[in-house]
Amino acid sequence: MTAITNHMPTAELQALDAAHHLHPFTDTAALARKGARVITQGEGVWLTDSEGHRILDGMAGLWCVNLGYGREELAETAARQMRELCYYNTFFQTTHVPAIALAAKIAELAPGDLNHVFYAGSGSEANDTNIRLVRHYWAARGKPDKTVIIGRRNGYHGSTMGGASLGGMSAMHRQGGLPIPGIAHIGQPDWWSEGGEMTPGDFGLMRARELEAKILELGEDRVAAFIAEPVQGAGGVIVAPETYWPEVQRICDKYEILLIADEVITGFGRTGNWFGSQTMGIRPHIMTIAKGLSSGYVPIGGSIVCDEVAATVAAAGEFAHGYTYSGHPVAAAVALENLRILQEDGVIDHVRDVAHPYLAERWQALADHPLVGEAKLVGLMGSIALTPDKAKRARFASEAGTVGLRARERCFANDLVMRHVGDRMIIAPPLVIRPEEIDVLIDRARKSLDETYAAIKADGLLRAA
Numbered sequence: 001m002t003a004i005t006n007h008m009p010t011a012e013l014q015a016l017d018a019a020h021h022l023h024p025f026t027d028t029a030a031l032a033r034k035g036a037r038v039i040t041q042g043e044g045v046w047l048t049d050s051e052g053h054r055i056l057d058g059m060a061g062l063w064c065v066n067l068g069y070g071r072e073e074l075a076e077t078a079a080r081q082m083r084e085l086c087y088y089n090t091f092f093q094t095t096h097v098p099a100i101a102l103a104a105k106i107a108e109l110a111p112g113d114l115n116h117v118f119y120a121g122s123g124s125e126a127n128d129t130n131i132r133l134v135r136h137y138w139a140a141r142g143k144p145d146k147t148v149i150i151g152r153r154n155g156y157h158g159s160t161m162g163g164a165s166l167g168g169m170s171a172m173h174r175q176g177g178l179p180i181p182g183i184a185h186i187g188q189p190d191w192w193s194e195g196g197e198m199t200p201g202d203f204g205l206m207r208a209r210e211l212e213a214k215i216l217e218l219g220e221d222r223v224a225a226f227i228a229e230p231v232q233g234a235g236g237v238i239v240a241p242e243t244y245w246p247e248v249q250r251i252c253d254k255y256e257i258l259l260i261a262d263e264v265i266t267g268f269g270r271t272g273n274w275f276g277s278q279t280m281g282i283r284p285h286i287m288t289i290a291k292g293l294s295s296g297y298v299p300i301g302g303s304i305v306c307d308e309v310a311a312t313v314a315a316a317g318e319f320a321h322g323y324t325y326s327g328h329p330v331a332a333a334v335a336l337e338n339l340r341i342l343q344e345d346g347v348i349d350h351v352r353d354v355a356h357p358y359l360a361e362r363w364q365a366l367a368d369h370p371l372v373g374e375a376k377l378v379g380l381m382g383s384i385a386l387t388p389d390k391a392k393r394a395r396f397a398s399e400a401g402t403v404g405l406r407a408r409e410r411c412f413a414n415d416l417v418m419r420h421v422g423d424r425m426i427i428a429p430p431l432v433i434r435p436e437e438i439d440v441l442i443d444r445a446r447k448s449l450d451e452t453y454a455a456i457k458a459d460g461l462l463r464a465a
Helices: 010-018 028-034 072-084 097-109 123-140 160-165 200-218 244-254 276-280 306-317 328-342 347-368 401-412 435-458
Strands: 039-042 044-050 054-057 114-120 149-150 182-186 223-228 258-262 286-289 301-306 372-378 383-387 419-421 425-426
Touching: 010 425, 039 223, 039 425, 072 328, 097 114, 097 328, 114 123, 114 306, 123 223, 123 258, 123 286, 123 301, 123 306, 149 200, 149 435, 182 200, 200 223, 200 244, 223 244, 244 258, 276 347, 301 306, 328 347, 347 383, 347 435, 383 401, 401 419, 401 435, 425 435
Parallel strands: 149 182, 149 223, 223 258, 258 286
Antiparallel strands: 039 044, 044 054, 114 301, 286 301, 372 383, 383 425, 419 425
C-alpha cells in the first residue's frame, strides 16, 4: 500500500502545487509567488500545517466539518462500505441500502412534508437540479411558461453555470457568460451596509417586498421560484431583519411561487436547529443540502423535496436528469453515520445550549473594538463588520476588501482561520467547539484586530469613504 505522507519540505510541496494544481477562487499567479499553506492533519477543531503550526479552524473547513476532524466512526464507516459495495448507480430502476436508509433519515429530520431526496454530489449540483426540477414541475402542472427563478444579489448558490447564475455574486457573473437566461435578482437584506437611515424592521420589509415587485414586473405566470439562504453565508453572514422572512413567506404563498431554501451552510445544526428554515420560521418547498450532511468527510449533496412537488413530478413520467454519483453508497453511508452522531451525541443541543450562548457573549464583546461596528451571530455562524466610523456605519475609503484582507492575513499569522468577505470577518467553527476553544478563538481574533487596527492607522487607511 502506498502511504501519502508529508515527506517533502514545505517549499517543495508548494512548488509542486504551483506547477500542477489549479485552485478554486484564486489568483493563480499570486498564489504561486506566495506559496500555498499546506495542511497535513486535523483533529477536533484544530489543523496542523507542514511547518507544525497548530491552527484553530474558525471556518470548519469550508462551512462543512460540523463534527470536527478525525472522527474514527466516519472513517470506519467509509472503509466498511467500500469493502461491501464501493459503488453502484441509482439509474435503471436500481437502488442500494445506503441511499435508501439516508433518504429515509433525511425525511425524518426535515420539517413539514419535505419527505423526498434527489441526490447530487455537491450543493452546486443540487441547485442545478433545482432549476430543472421547478421548471419541470410547472410544465407538469400545465404552466410551461413559469420558468424564471428569482435569487438575491450577493447570494451564493454554487459555482456551476446554474448555481452561479442563481447566486448574485457580480464577480462571478463577469466571467463565463453569466447569468444564464431565466434568472432574475433582487436586493439582499443587509441592513448594516445598505439600510441607510431606515430602521432594521422597515428595511427588512422593503427588501422582502422587492420580491413582490419583481414578480409583478416579470408576471406571476412566468415566475417559478424564489431561492435564498436562510442566512447568507458566502455573502458575509448576512442576517436578515426579523421582519424579512415572514413577509417573504407571505409573498410566496400569495403568488404561488415555490420557495427554495439553500441550506447548504445552514443545514444540519449550524443555526442551532436541524435546519436554518426552522430557525427563520419559513416553509420551503425544496431545500438544498450538502456540506454538513457528511461533515465534509465525503462529497454529497441533494435536494429535499416536498410531497406535492415530488408527486407532481412522479406523475409526469421520466425526469431526465441525474448524476453518476447520485446517492453514492460510500457517501450515503458516511452521511448516515454523521447524522447518527449529530443526533445521538446531542451535538445540536450543544450548539443551542452551550456553544452558541458562550460564543455570543464573547463575540458580541468584540463590538467594543475600535475597528468593529457590528457583531452578528446565529447559532455558530458569525460576522463582524469592520468600519472606520461606527456611528455612521461607514465604508473605508480604500477599495472594498482591502482592510478585510489585511485582517484575514493577521488571523492566519496568529494561527486562526477566519475568512473575510469584503470588509467583514466571518466564522463558522465546527459545531463541537468547546468553551475553552472559543476562548482561544476570541483571544486570537482580538489580537488580530488589534494588529490590523495599528497597521491600517499607520498606513493612513483608517479613513471613511
